[in-house]
Amino acid sequence: MAAIIGLLTVWGGLQLHRHRMYKMPIVAGPGVTRVVRLSDYSPGLKKTPGDTNVFFLEGKEKGGTVLVIGNTHSNEPASLLTSLILIENMTVEKGTVIVIPQFNYSGGRNTRPGDGYPLYFHIPTSWGEKKFRMGNRDASPLDQWPDPDVYIHYPDRQLLSFLDVRNTNRTWPGRPNGPLMERVTYGAMQIMRTEGVDLAVDIHGAETMFPVTNCIVAPEKSIRLATMVSLTVKAKEGFDSHVEPSPSGFRGLSHREIGDHSDTLPFLLEAPIPFLDQPTGPKTEKLLLDGKDPFLLKLAAKQKLFVPYDEEGWPMSKRVGQHCSVLLELMRQYSRKNPDRAIQVTNVPAYAEVIQNGVGFYYHDPTEADKRNVHYN
Amino acid sequence: MPLNGNHMSIQSQTILILVVMCAAYALAKRRKLSVETSILAAAVGGGLAGAVMRIPPLADLPRHLIEGGFTYFDVILVFTTATIFMAVVSASGGVNYVVRGTIRLFFNLRLIALLVLMIIILIPGALTGAGSVSLLVVGAPTALALGYLGIPKKRVAAILFLVAGLSAAAPPVNIWAMIVSAGTAIPYVGFELPLGIPVLLLSTFSVLFLGWKRTEKKALAEVLEEMPEPPPGMSGWRVALPFVVFFGLVMMYRIWPFATPILGLAMQFVIAAVAAWLVSPVRINILILSRDTVKRLLPLLTTMVVVGMLQQIMTATGVRGLISFLVISIPVVILFISLAVIIPVSEGLLTYGGAAIIGIPLIWFLDSIGLHATVVIAGLSLLWPLGDGLPPTALIGRLSVLVTEYTGSYWSFLRTTWIPWLVITIVGILMVVFSAKLDFLVRWSM
Amino acid sequence: MNIIMILYYILCAYIAFLLVWNFIKEKENKDHMLHYLLVLVPLVLRLFRIK
Numbered sequence: 112m113a114a115i116i117g118l119l120t121v122w123g124g125l126q127l128h129r130h131r132m133y134k135m136p137i138v139a140g141p142g143v144t145r146v147v148r149l150s151d152y153s154p155g156l157k158k159t160p161g162d163t164n165v166f167f168l169e170g171k172e173k174g175g176t177v178l179v180i181g182n183t184h185s186n187e188p189a190s191l192l193t194s195l196i197l198i199e200n201m202t203v204e205k206g207t208v209i210v211i212p213q214f215n216y217s218g219g220r221n222t223r224p225g226d227g228y229p230l231y232f233h234i235p236t237s238w239g240e241k242k243f244r245m246g247n248r249d250a251s252p253l254d255q256w257p258d259p260d261v262y263i264h265y266p267d268r269q270l271l272s273f274l275d276v277r278n279t280n281r282t283w284p285g286r287p288n289g290p291l292m293e294r295v296t297y298g299a300m301q302i303m304r305t306e307g308v309d310l311a312v313d314i315h316g317a318e319t320m321f322p323v324t325n326c327i328v329a330p331e332k333s334i335r336l337a338t339m340v341s342l343t344v345k346a347k348e349g350f351d352s353h354v355e356p357s358p359s360g361f362r363g364l365s366h367r368e369i370g371d372h373s374d375t376l377p378f379l380l381e382a383p384i385p386f387l388d389q390p391t392g393p394k395t396e397k398l399l400l401d402g403k404d405p406f407l408l409k410l411a412a413k414q415k416l417f418v419p420y421d422e423e424g425w426p427m428s429k430r431v432g433q434h435c436s437v438l439l440e441l442m443r444q445y446s447r448k449n450p451d452r453a454i455q456v457t458n459v460p461a462y463a464e465v466i467q468n469g470v471g472f473y474y475h476d477p478t479e480a481d482k483r484n485v486h487y488n
Numbered sequence: 489m490p491l492n493g494n495h496m497s498i499q500s501q502t503i504l505i506l507v508v509m510c511a512a513y514a515l516a517k518r519r520k521l522s523v524e525t526s527i528l529a530a531a532v533g534g535g536l537a538g539a540v541m542r543i544p545p546l547a548d549l550p551r552h553l554i555e556g557g558f559t560y561f562d563v564i565l566v567f568t569t570a571t572i573f574m575a576v577v578s579a580s581g582g583v584n585y586v587v588r589g590t591i592r593l594f595f596n597l598r599l600i601a602l603l604v605l606m607i608i609i610l611i612p613g614a615l616t617g618a619g620s621v622s623l624l625v626v627g628a629p630t631a632l633a634l635g636y637l638g639i640p641k642k643r644v645a646a647i648l649f650l651v652a653g654l655s656a657a658a659p660p661v662n663i664w665a666m667i668v669s670a671g672t673a674i675p676y677v678g679f680e681l682p683l684g685i686p687v688l689l690l691s692t693f694s695v696l697f698l699g700w701k702r703t704e705k706k707a708l709a710e711v712l713e714e715m716p717e718p719p720p721g722m723s724g725w726r727v728a729l730p731f732v733v734f735f736g737l738v739m740m741y742r743i744w745p746f747a748t749p750i751l752g753l754a755m756q757f758v759i760a761a762v763a764a765w766l767v768s769p770v771r772i773n774i775l776i777l778s779r780d781t782v783k784r785l786l787p788l789l790t791t792m793v794v795v796g797m798l799q800q801i802m803t804a805t806g807v808r809g810l811i812s813f814l815v816i817s818i819p820v821v822i823l824f825i826s827l828a829v830i831i832p833v834s835e836g837l838l839t840y841g842g843a844a845i846i847g848i849p850l851i852w853f854l855d856s857i858g859l860h861a862t863v864v865i866a867g868l869s870l871l872w873p874l875g876d877g878l879p880p881t882a883l884i885g886r887l888s889v890l891v892t893e894y895t896g897s898y899w900s901f902l903r904t905t906w907i908p909w910l911v912i913t914i915v916g917i918l919m920v921v922f923s924a925k926l927d928f929l930v931r932w933s934m
Numbered sequence: 935m936n937i938i939m940i941l942y943y944i945l946c947a948y949i950a951f952l953l954v955w956n957f958i959k960e961k962e963n964k965d966h967m968l969h970y971l972l973v974l975v976p977l978v979l980r981l982f983r984i985k
């Protein structure tokens with residue numbers, strides 16, 4: 112009996128260990144001018160599993176600055192996939208784009224007990240399948256332990272669930288020497304303050320049964336711009352992404368605290384991720400990627416979803432495409448209103464192109480690339 | 489025809505796996521295996537049935553099982569340390585001392601005695617969000633005190649179960665509300681009055697209903713004679729100090745959250761246990777004591793592990809989704825009534841997992857038809873603790889029986905709770921139905 | 935790793951030790967022996983920093 116349990120533990124344990132150790136290559140494209148570490152802005156992160164790569168894509172001409180944050184929640188992978196499209200393809204003509212593809216580095220190496228996720232997902236490309244870790248919403252207790260009995264938000268003292276001390280969308284604006292995840296968000300705040308970031312875009316995914324999905328969440332100061340973008344993508348590209356006001360009573364969220372603690376205009380992008388909905392079939396890699404589920408389809412017929420839903424599901428390319436287009440449109444609208452702080456980029460596909468080519472089309476073979484351009488996350 | 493995904497709809501696959509899970513559970517129970525082993529059988533059975541259709545593949549099954557075993561890892565640590573702490577206090581004679589004191593002071597003031605004991609049970613659970621902590625920390629002494637007030641053990645267990653359950657729902661920390669709030673992006677604020685008022689009223693009702701009648705009348709002197717004598721040298725401060733240390737550590741983080749290092753409940757209990765050990769007037773062998781405590785806790789610890797495993801397999805195979813789907817598909821009026829069953833049963837099956845599986849989509853749905861989410865969560869919070877008395881897990885129910893040392897059947901204990909159970913259920917459901925009218929409670933809390 | 939985190943690993947090791955001790959002492963009840971092993975699984979994996 113002991114032998115069987117021991118064997119199964121070693122078997123499963125090895126799989127979990129390999130998942131935590133798996134390094135995903137990112138091929139820095141022609142637009143990347145330098146790669147720094149988040150700990151350069153938040154020294155408390157030095158030599159910790161909270162530290163992560165920060166990619167700078169700087170244009171020849173001076174202009175505005177955008178910060179794009181992916182994998183705040185590492186179980187919402189459209190954000191990572193979108194960040195990688197930017198890093199591997201985008202060139203910046205004017206201004207600067209800063210991309211943090213794996214914001215909660217620890218969460219990306221964590222798994223979610225009780226929720227039965229697959230450990231990896233694979234995106235087909237012309238050179239083979241690119242393999243990604245499926246992470247968790249929260250940082251791993253191997254990196255930040257223990258949790259308090261209740262998490263008291265800094266600096267507002269709002270009581271949050273004990274789990275949220277490891278959730279990088281509750282620990283904003285953070286502290287230089289607080290719990291590890293507060294040091295992570297503090298690092299991003301420091302980037303915004305020292306680099307003069309104009310726009311911060313935090314990319315997420317949300318359940319189809321969650322009222323705040325398929326939208327741009329924006330506080331008062333960025334809501335006008337968000338509304339312009341929402342109307343434009345609807346008219347020009349034909350997809351919905353409505354605007355949700357950021358509630359002022361709910362602390363610790365990026366779209367709340369970034370705006371309140373810096374001059375940056377924050378936006379949080381949500382695209383539907385049926386995989387995370389409670390009433391779905393098996394939690395398979397297929398469901399994660401195509402978003403097709405028979406239970407959700409039935410609930411859609413009873414109008415219990417907050418997004419349109421049919422037999423086509425919500426394929427990853429559609430979600431990533433939305434994120435790309437909303438981001439491009441945000442930069443375009445902002446540049447038009449603030450010509451001195453303009454940001455001009457090329458080689459970022461829009462919604463229709465991502466759907467047509469698929470997400471993998473934009474990823475490069477790390478074995479073919481110059482070693483100096485391959486970064487691991 | 490092979491059982492293969494290409495030939496079978498996802499719905500029929502998940503229904504089939506659910507059937508296999510139930511069959512595996514029933515079979516294990518019939519072979520006289522314990523509840524815990526039977527839950528494991530259900531998880532493994534469901535996983536194997538899923539593996540036939542590669543949801544998940546067989547090679548992933550061990551990983552899913554051990555990963556699921558981590559779902560309540562922190563709860564396991566808190567349970568263990570809290571119980572060791574209380575065992576030290578008890579072995580030092582502190583428990584006897586407190587019970588003697590309470591009885592001596594309030595023996596002839598029954599109403600006050602009952603309410604004081606109720607408050608003592610409510611506090612640890614309210615602060616930590618876990619009724620189990622109430623029972624582990626103050627359950628044994630209050631049970632003794634209630635016994636000396638002439639309440640039979642069965643009723644004492646019932647009182648402990650109901651009040652400890654309500655203490656978990658009480659503000660400031662209510663883990664169900666926190667899980668649902670976190671999952672639905674509703675701020676965890678404004679719960680003080682919508683939770684505090686019903687919890688106080690319902691616990692008072694439960695305590696008085698079950699405890700008012702004195703079944704055997706004894707004189708104070710006679711009772712004191714019967715009670716075990718605390719060891720010489722035991723004194724008020726020796727009992728109080730470990731508790732002061734524990735609540736001091738809890739309060740310290742509340743008062744100076746940004747200057748206090750995060751210790752976590754488990755370490756707070758360890759420190760309190762060390763304090764209790766140091767001030768004990770009798771020498772305690774901490775190794776033997778903690779070994780025996782773990783032995784006593786084994787069923788509860790195992791439950792936490794296997795329920796996590798079951799939950800993981802249910803989700804990976806889609807069975808959890810199926811159940812969640814069925815609940816959301818119920819028409820509204822029937823849904824309100826069936827909450828009385830659905831909420832406690834889901835808690836009994838999955839403990840906090842139930843709040844996530846059913847609570848989160850339910851709140852999204854009820855919010856969308858115009859109910860007030862905060863009050864709805866508060867109302868449901870009254871129903872969740874009832875489920876902690878229901879098998880297979882029955883965490884709080886079993887702990888109540890354990891600390892009371894009630895030896896009758898579990899069902900005879902559970903039946904004793906039925907009138908307060910019913911009243912709590914009705915209040916909870918009415919809060920859900922009339923949540924929009926009760927929103928002033930939320931406003932007044934902020 | 936900070937001191938509190940190290941204390942938590944020591945705590946896990948202590949509880950794991952208690953479980954093993956009980957497991958060795960338990961010679962009769964196969965069901966209980968299985969339960970000790972089951973509770974040990976997450977503790978051991980945490981101690982080895984696997985999960």
Ligand SMILES: [Zn+2]
Nearest residue numbers: 184187315316
């Ligand atoms: Zn998110």
